[in-house]
Amino acid sequence: MRVNPNFDHPGRQSGAVLLVAVLLLLLAGVMTVFAMNVGLFEQRSTGNDLRAKAVNEVAEAGLAQGFEYLMRQHSEMLEDASLWQKCTATDISFPCGAISAAPIDTDGDGTADTARRATMYRLHATSHTIPGLDNALANYMLELEETSKIDTAANGASVSYGVAPVVCFMARPATSVANLPIQCGAPGASGVTDLKAVTFVSVAKIPGESASATLVQTLGEYPTLNDPMGKPPITASGSAGVTGTLQIVTNPNAGGPGVPVSVWNRLNITKTGTTNTCYADEFFRYTQGSANPVPYQGTIRCDDCRCDANGAPATLSYDNSGNLQAEGIDILDVEGDSRDRGTGTNYNVRSDQYSYPTCEFPPDLFRFVFGVRAWNDTNNDCFGETKLANVVYQNPDSGATGSVGPDEAHLYANADKIIPADPSNPSPLIRASQLGTAALLSSSATAGLIWCQANCDIGSNVQVGTPEAPVILVLDRPGTGSVRIQGVVFGMIFIRETGTTMNPATGSSGTGACPSNCSLQMNAGAAIYGALVLQGQMNVNGTSAVIHDATVLRTIAENEGTTPATLPGAWNDQRSY
Template sequence: MQAKTTPLSTEKGAMVLTSVVLLLTIATLVTLYTGQIKSFENQITLNAQNRLLAFNSAEAGLMQALGILTIEPYWDGTQLTENLPGQGSFTTAGSWEDIVRVSATQRLVTLESVGQSPDRLSTVTITEQALIYPIVANLPDAPLVVAGGIVAGGHFEVVANPDGGGEGVPLSVWSDSDVDLLNGSGVTCHQQSFADGHCGSVTYSQAGAQGPDILDDDVNFPDDVIEYIFNVPTDQWTLLRNDADEVLSNCASLGAVSSGIIWVEGHCYIAASAQVGNNTDPVILIVADGDLTLNSGAMITGLVLSFRKPATLTDYDIFITAGASVTGGVVANHFLGHANGSLYVVYHRDVLTQLQKHSAFQHVARVPGSWRDY
């Protein structure tokens, strides 16, 4: 006998086959969907990685530009391009404008850095501004500026700023307290008198005869002369020391090759005939809690600051012997004359101007809130 296939068993077989095909189709669709999702995730990960690499490259370019400004404050912003192996590349450039103020001219530099990922599929642009400004915020109006007054017990010779009190109004000494010329042999004179060798005879002021070129007991004298000159309050003097190119315990090493800001802790003795600074490369010499002595023939070109720290009670003085001098200016935040010190100071406008223009005396500060990426 032969078995008969019933219509019911045929229908069951068709249903099973249909179910299997449907399940396989669903599984295939799920697999394709999952693959597509994974592909999207991988693409997103790759894009994120590329953007991060491009961002890091742009940041590297920005940091390099800021580093260049620190070394070369007058960098003209010429385009920089560099490839970073395995990291991408950057192109950086800068543009600048002058900000003219009464006391000094500042430069505002806008930096733009464009970074690319290694495959060049992602690009990030970063911009930031930097302000370049001189360490010397205000140049001294007189060759000798003293907070606390002066008693000229030793020899005293100061060559005036011809326009220190205004155009055509000479100014030799500026102080918030009394300047006493009754003792010693103090004189002040005109630039031409000094150049002709007649400072001792053709004078503005002399012992017992103080002239209007000495402005003492001035109620308009700054409350903090250090802050006035350097824009750093006296009680934050460590900020000024941090700006120094050299921090020394004495002045034995100072000479023709010395440059920039020199901070000396303690007494400073400048050797005979030593030349520290020059007209094109002046120095800022800060003598903290110590006497300053210039021996015969020694010359400092630039700005000298005799600085007594806020907690210090000891008296200090300046001794500039005959034949030695400071060309530029001298500032002291304390009384001078305790030990009958001698002073030879010659005002020099061009030297002091260099202290605001020379690249060695510039600060670079990133402008808060100026950073942008896009």
């Protein structure tokens, strides 16, 4: 066999190897360059992602600081009309442009006629500057406290941020058409309420970088108390025993304009003695004996006036003495159950297993007064018999925490004064400024929201609160006893159930009937100017009165004010400035 002499020549073999090696090195170099590019791209992407997250966190902080600054620390700004200027429908500049330009119906004719943006207000432009932000943004931003601002993001980068509010000064609708959108008016104008909805527009940037974020969130306000002026004089989840010579002055508009309600009861009202219900005019004008109505701080006071006397018109209910039932339109209770709607001047309140879910009596009276859910109706009988699960409450001053019911958490957070169950060892959840004594229950100087955790009786010949400075008394019912009231109170009283379960037959944790196991007992000399709400039963001995007083209840509503809260679905990051 003959071999090709060129095939196995050593020189040619080494040349081929060298060529292959060079090609491999070139290929490796190209791959290395590509790998470096991919690595640099990933590094840049990671850096961009970190900067984006950091600037978003700063923008979130701006929202939180804006809420605190305007809604809590400087809420007086919302009352100063000179600080605000109206947006226009076509203004897309900061911060008006963050509000929708979609038209809404403002006159109830069914036609969208005004852009939402054109009904809202931003701050007047100022000379306020923020390093790192354009003056076109900073001019409309809140002047946040410099000591509380963030200068450096979590990744160590310097940051600049600010937040601007756009306000809807909520107005009463000019028409009674149902389902109208929220109406906004001019600050201080007629028909504008104390409620506001504020949209905060927060902008954050990293100076020298392209990283920026714009976040938008809207806060609304709701009354701390749920419609005090609409409450009947007496609302009870158990039987309201209108016994003795109890006098009740009706709320003439509790059931709607011109519809009086004196007692609203989930169960049947038991009446004995010479109880009467009447309008204020009959109570004060036609009273008898030595009773003497007198003007008192913008209202009328007469602790021992009487209905149905000295030629007065017939009372609303119980015009006949003795044990004869004579319920008028102002008594809302139940005889039997909701399957029998009733006849005559009033009808059965639908609030049982036969009427669920049409519950005409509130299953949770704590929510009825304070707007916070505390009880759950687990068996669909229109009565919340089971306390909701505990929540963790933290004392904002000391940091102490505790597991408490949602009603107690609300009271710890909002009570002006708390009378502890054990004065020698008060709960660490009570702030130092809240700590009160039993003397609060015997002083006319007592005002605001007072929570008494134990020994909550109000003695005879004492006055709590005044019409100009009324009280909201939350009196905890002892486990097997009653709260006793014999003095005079100007304000609203809430008798609170302290157990974790309640008996539908009594409306409380009590298992017995009045008077042995009542939640409340009113004794001779007691007078409440305002409203009474109780979880459970009540019993009255001797001459007492519960008098609807619109002046007192209006003052309570004004004094307690509103609570801000974020609106569901009101956060977005759709804008960019």
